Amino acid sequence: MEMKEEENRGIEGKVVAVTGGLGLVGSxxxxxxxxxxxxxxxxxDCRTTSPWSDRLKESGVHCINGDVVSIEDVEEALEGVDxxxxxxxYGGSGKEIVRTRRIEEVNVEGTRNVLETCVKKGITRLVYLSSNGVVFGGKEIENGDETLPYLASNQYVSPYDRTKSIAEQLVLKNNGRTIDNGHGSILSTCVIRCPLVYGPGEEKYLDRIISDARLGLFLFKIGDPNSKTDWIYVDNIVLALMLATTGLLSEHSQASGKAYFVSDGNPINFFEFLRPLLKNLDYDLPKSSLSISLAVTLGNIFKAIYIMLLPLLNQWWIPQPLILPPEVYKVGVTHYYSIRKAKEELEYEPKIQPEEAMTKTISYFKEKKRREVDGPSIYAWIFCVVGLPIILSAAWLPNIGPVPFFRAITLFFFRTMLGVRIASGIVMTVHVSEAVYALWLARRVDPKNAKAWFWRTLLLATFSLRLLWKRAKEVKQETTREDSIRCTSVSATISALDTSNDEQQHQLSSRDEEVGIKRREMIASSVFFLPFVVSPAFAETNASDTFRVYTDEVNKFEISIPQDWQIGKAEPNGFKSITAFYPEEASTSNVSVAITGLGPDFTRMESFGKVEAFAETLVSGLDRSWQRPAGVTAKLIDSRASKGFYYIEYTLQNPGETRKHLYSAIGMATNGWYNRLYTVTGQFTDEESAEQSSKIQKAVKSFRFI
Known part of the structure; x- marks a missing residue:
């Protein structure tokens, strides 16, 4: 499917600024x-770094550090912007909620600064990301729409929603305002009302909930189990913002001066939404529930505590509150909205469905958990952090400070000082020996975190060690699966070579009747040489041929191919999809993209082993030169790994036939339901090397995910 030109209308050639650009949605x-x-x-953005900042800089985004509260920073950042x-x-969740002054500054004054700068600098288009909370006051809303009125200031459940409401009204009020460019142009604005955002990398809600679940602090559900709320996957909110932007930039904008609710279109109970995520991370949903009123009371207690801690809230060691009153209403009270207006006027349609979106989110957090040093519940921490100093000080320190009290406690259990000292010696021996063992084991199963495992086990002993044993078991199982996959991939490759041309012709379509049959044979054989491969990075070429971009919106990839090449697609077989590109004239040269599905546990190319071993195993599995009579001769020329991809160059030659050169790139992506291996393979013969080599290398190199 070729990329729709209207998708880019108005954006091409424009200078666009994104405030909050280092966040999940902004990046x-x-x-x-x-x-x-x-x-x-x-x-x-006011931050200098974020998990996405490096990627943004590498991609060519100009990252500007500044604060929307400062009008000077805003004017400097927006100079020359279209x-x-x-x-x-600021202030959507956690500790931020109690910092009301900062919430007011960022959400209201920051928005006012952006609007005034747009007018002053002649910027004619502004899209504002608001909240669906601008019409929510803690009472149930079912399938609400844009006709719902704003609330009085004291009716909002949080300062965040109140200030977002004020800011949204400012944005819409400024729609149609004349800007200072001397041409009588006006400012066009549009508002997107956003619910809770989720997806890979989300830090405000899901990361906090997962942390609480790991520590054993995710203690209860809140409200009616039939209550529902909206969520939106990060790709879907990005799509909505793009549609609003292109809508404003079009000549006859329907979006100007309007607000739109958007979401995944699938309201669901907050805790049921979390169930598959927590289950896949080996955590449990809480079994007990609190009523709204009781949860609000508990939230007010935490709010009072955190208000007293206000000067310290920026400190990393101050944890997030368990619950605050605004969060009680947002997770426990039904409020969801119709996206009909956005569908009709912006042509918004969620491109990632909830099941697919959750699968992607699960894959991300499983990989994140695998990279980190897992920890026990808060109760194990308290037991060790409190108990260890008590028994050591009681056994060996003089009677100073609280030591007599500690000694009295330990004597209650061990009766004599000798018993206390023996117990302390056993405890220290266990902690130290388990820490040394943990260091040894971690160097084998989690070397990057070996030191962290040592120190944590030194403090927590068996509580930490049992988690490391679990990690070792997972690594062993993963290694077994890797070996199985490598064997399966080689077997599939070899068996594919034996597939008859008749069957391959049945799978691949062609546009040319006479030349197409021969071409199909050539393409099919090359496609099945390496069914598991992706993306390229071969040397730049000086090919002067005109290329065009082929975009596959379904399988999420782009590739540049010569302008006059044809396209053929195979009917998917299970999880497999094949797209082939070939010259119009009869030729053995072609480029193919083959896609094969994998399970969600396989998230890295390293699952197949190191690139050298994988390439050697694969190519040697293709080789039949040892047979009598001799079969195809396969020779590995080069293999390397770069930026998540495996690159392989090799040759194949049947007896009495000309030699074929193949360039392949192997990588992995996900469509949300399952991980997929993409194989981009280009081939040409010795005779066609001068004419086709540079074209094929350029085509393979251009492949990328979208």
Whole structure:
């Protein structure tokens, strides 16, 4: 499927600034703007780094550090900009909720600064990311729409929703305002009302809930089990923002001066939404429940505590509160909204469905958990952090401070000081010996975190060690699966070579009747040489041929192919999809993209072993030169790994036939339901090397995920 030109209308050649551009949504918006052809994309954020900042800089995004509260920073960042996507906000969850002054500054004054700068600098387009909480006051809303009124200031459940409401009204009020460019142009604004966002990398809600579940602090559900709320996957909110942006940039904008609710279109109970995520991470949903009123009371207690801690809230060692009153209403009271208006006027349709989105999210957090040092519940921490100093001080320290009290406690259990000292010696021996063993084991199963495992086991002993044993068991199982997959991939490759041309012709379509049959044979044989392969990185070529971009929106990839080449697609077989590109004239040269599904546990190319071993095993499995009579001769020329991809160059030659050169690239992506291996393979013969080599290398090199 070729990329729709209207998808980029208005964005191509424009300079676009994204406030809050280093966040989850902001970084995704920046990258999408670049993909759609923006001349320059600026990320304006008060942070200097984030999990996405390196990728943004590598992609060419101009990252500007500054604060929307400072009008000077805003004016400097927006100089020469054509359009602003204003995402910067504060106070949506956790400790931020009690910092009301900062919430007011960022959400209201920051938005006012952006609007005034747009007018002053002649910027004619502004898209604002608001909240669906601007019409929510803690009472049930079912299938609400944009006709719902704003609330009085004292009716909102949180300062965040109240300030987002004020900011949204400012944005819409400024729609149609004349800007200072001397041409009588006006400012066009649009608002997207966003629910809770989730997806890989989300840190505000899911990361906090997972942390609580790991520590044993996710203690209860809240509200009616039939209550429902909206969620939106990160790709879907990015799509909505892009549609609003292109809508404003079009000549006859329907979006100007309007607000739109968007979501995944699948309201669900907050805790049922979390169930598959927590289950896949080996955590449990709480079994007990609290009523709204009781949960609000508990939330107010935490709110009072955190208000007293207000000067210290920026400190890393101050944990997130268990629950606060605004969060009680958001997770326990039904409030969801219709997205009909966005569908009709913006042509918004969630491109990632909830099941697929959750699968992607699960894969991310499983991989994140695998990379980190897992920890026990808070109760194990308290037991060790409190108990260990008590028994050591009681056994060996003089009677100073609280030591007599500690000694009295230990004597109650061990009766004599000798018993206390023997017990302390046993405890220390166990802690030290288990820590040494943990260091030895971790160097084999989790070398990057070996030191962390040592120190944690030294403190927590068996509580930590049993988690390391679990990690070792998982690594062993993964290794077994890797070996199985490698064997399966080689077996599939070898058996594919024996597949008859008749069967391959049945799978691949062609546009040319006479030449097409021969071409299908050539393409099919090359496609099945290496069914598991992806993306390229071969040397730049000087090919002067005109290329065009082929985009597959379903399988999420792009590749540049010679302008006059044909396209053939195979009917998917199970999880497999094959797309082939070939010259119009009769030729053995072609490039193919083969896609094969894998289970969700396989998230890295390293699951197949190191690139050298994988390439050697694969190519040697293709080789039949040892048979009598001799079969195909396969020779490995080069193999390497780079940026998550395996690259393999090799040759194949049947007896009495000309030699074929193959360039392949192997990588992995996910479509949300399952992980997939993409194989991009280009081939040409010795005779066609001069004419086709550079074309094929360039085509393979251009492959990328979208």
């Amino acid at each position: 995704a918006v920046c990258l999408e703007l670049l993909r759609r052809g923006a001349l320059q994309v600026r990320s304006f 359009c602003v996507i204003h995402l910067a906000s």
